[in-house]
Amino acid sequence: MGLKQIASETVTSSTAYVELIGTTTDDCYMIVVNGYIPTSDAADLRARVLESSTPNTGTNYDRAFMSIRTDTTYSNSSNTNETYYDLTTAIGTSTGEQMNGIMYLYNANDSNEYTYLSAENVQLSHTALLIGNQGSAVFTSNSQVNGIRLYPNTGNIASGTFTLYQIED
Amino acid sequence: MATLEEIKSSVRAELQELRDTQGIFKQVNKARIAITDEDFEQMILDKAYYDFDEQNNSYKSARLQQYPPVVEFMEAYTEKEIGEDSTKWDAYVVKYNQVRTDNPKPSE
Numbered sequence: 001m002g003l004k005q006i007a008s009e010t011v012t013s014s015t016a017y018v019e020l021i022g023t024t025t026d027d028c029y030m031i032v033v034n035g036y037i038p039t040s041d042a043a044d045l046r047a048r049v050l051e052s053s054t055p056n057t058g059t060n061y062d063r064a065f066m067s068i069r070t071d072t073t074y075s076n077s078s079n080t081n082e083t084y085y086d087l088t089t090a091i092g093t094s095t096g097e098q099m100n101g102i103m104y105l106y107n108a109n110d111s112n113e114y115t116y117l118s119a120e121n122v123q124l125s126h127t128a129l130l131i132g133n134q135g136s137a138v139f140t141s142n143s144q145v146n147g148i149r150l151y152p153n154t155g156n157i158a159s160g161t162f163t164l165y166q167i168e169d
Numbered sequence: 170m171a172t173l174e175e176i177k178s179s180v181r182a183e184l185q186e187l188r189d190t191q192g193i194f195k196q197v198n199k200a201r202i203a204i205t206d207e208d209f210e211q212m213i214l215d216k217a218y219y220d221f222d223e224q225n226n227s228y229k230s231a232r233l234q235q236y237p238p239v240v241e242f243m244e245a246y247t248e249k250e251i252g253e254d255s256t257k258w259d260a261y262v263v264k265y266n267q268v269r270t271d272n273p274k275p276s277e
Contacts, residue, residue, distance in 0.1 A: 009196045016204055016212060017195035057211060072238050084215075153219050156193075 001169060003030065007147075008163040014039050014156040020164035021053055021147035023108035030165040031103040031148065033121065040155025042090040042126040045099060048083075049108070049115055049139050050147040057083050058141070065119075065135030085137045086153070087119055092126035093158070099123035101133070104167075108145040115139040170224060170275055177217040184213055224275060231272040237264045 006022035006029070023029050036045055048055040063085055064078040079086070091099045101121025107113035117137040125131055139145065150162055171179075187193060193204050193212070204212070245257035 007198070009199065011196055013201075014191075014194075015196050015201065016193050017197075017208065019195060019197035021197065055211070072234075073240070075233065154216060 001167065003165040004168050006164045006166050008161065010161045011157050011159050014158060016151060016156050018150045018157060018160075018162045019050060019053070019147060020150070020162060021050060022164060022166075023105060023146055023148075025166065026107075026109050027169065028167045029105040029108060030167055031105065032161075032163045032165070033099065033101045033103075033150070034161040034163075036091065036099045036160035036162075037093060037097070037158045038091055038152040038155055039093070039158045040152065041093045043152040043154050044086055044090065045088045046151055046153050047085040047087060047103075047117075048149045048151075049145040050149055051143055051145060053146060055149045056139070056141070056143070059083055060139055060141045061085050061137060062140060063135060063137040065133055068132040068134070070130045085117060085139075087135075088121060088123055088133055089131060090125045091123050092128065094126075094128065097124040097126065097128060098160075105145075105148070111144040112142055114142065115145045171221075173217065173221045176221050176224070177213065180217045180220060181213050184209070184216065228272045228274055232268055235268045235272065237261055237268075 007020045009018045009020065011018060020031060033045070038045075048057065048061075050056075059081040061082045061084055062080045063082070064076070066074055066076050067089060068074045087101070087103070088099050091097065099121055100123075101119060103117055103119040106116040108115045115138070117139070119136070120132070120134045122130070122132050147164070151157070184193070188209065193209065194201050195204050195208065241257075241261060245261040249255045249258040
C-alpha cells in the first residue's frame with residue numbers, strides 16, 4: 001500500500017478553478033490542500049466532481065459537517081441536494097489566515113456507485129478564529145468521476161497547493 | 170432588496186469586466202488556461218446565487234456565531250427557574266437582544 005501522486009497544482013496568482021484529474025482506478029484517492037488562501041475575505045472552499053473532465057453542476061451533493069471552534073461550542077451544518085460540496089467556512093486573507101486539509105474520495109471511478117468524500121481540515125477564519133472542520137459528503141449519482149474541481153464560493157484562489165494521490169493497494 | 174435577476178445582471182457585468190481586463194483562469198494539468206464560456210456562465214450563476222443568499226440570509230449565520238454560548242444560557246435559565254436568581258438571565262437577555270439588533274433581518 002502506498003501513495004502515488006497523480007496530479008498537483010500550485011497556485012501563485014489569482015485563479016478561478018483548480019482541477020485535479022486522474023481518478024481512473026477503483027482505489028481510494030486522497031486530496032491534500034496546503035495553504036489555501038482566497039482572494040476575497042471570508043470565502044469558503046467548494047468542490048464539484050468532474051465527469052469526463054466536465055464539472056457536474058446538478059443538485060446531487062449532500063454534506064454533513066461539524067466545526068470545532070475555539071470561541072464557542074461546536075456547530076453542526078448539513079445540506080442535501082446542493083450543487084457543490086462546501087468544505088470549509090469563511091477563510092480569511094490576513095496574515096496567517098489560511099486553510100489546510102485532507103480529503104478522501106471513494107468509488108469515484110465506479111460508474112455503479114455514488115462518490116463518497118470524507119474530509120478534515122484546519123483553518124484560521126476571517127476573524128483569525130481557529131476552526132477544525134470534520135465531515136463527510138456524497139455525490140448522489142451513479143457515474144464515473146475522473147477528478148475534482150476546487151474553487152471559492154466568491155472571488156478566486158489567491159494561493160495554495162492542491163495535490164491528488166492514489167492510494168494503491 | 171435586489172431580485173435574483175438583478176443580481177445576476179450586475180454579477181455578469183462585474184465578471185465580464187474582469188474577464189476583459191485581467192482574464193479569468195483555471196489551473197489544470199500544470200497549465201494556467203483561460204476559462205471556457207461554459208465555465209464563465211457557471212461562474213456567473215454561482216456568484217449570483219451566493220450573493221443573493223448573502224443578501225437574504227447572512228444575518229442568520231452572523232447571529233449563530235455571535236449568540237452567547239449555550240452553557241451560559243443553561244446556567245442563567247437554571248438559576249432563574251430553580252435558584253430564583255435572575256441576575257445572569259437578565260444579562261443573557263441583554264446580550265441576546267444586542268446580537269439581534271446588530272444583525273437585523275433584511276426586511277427589518
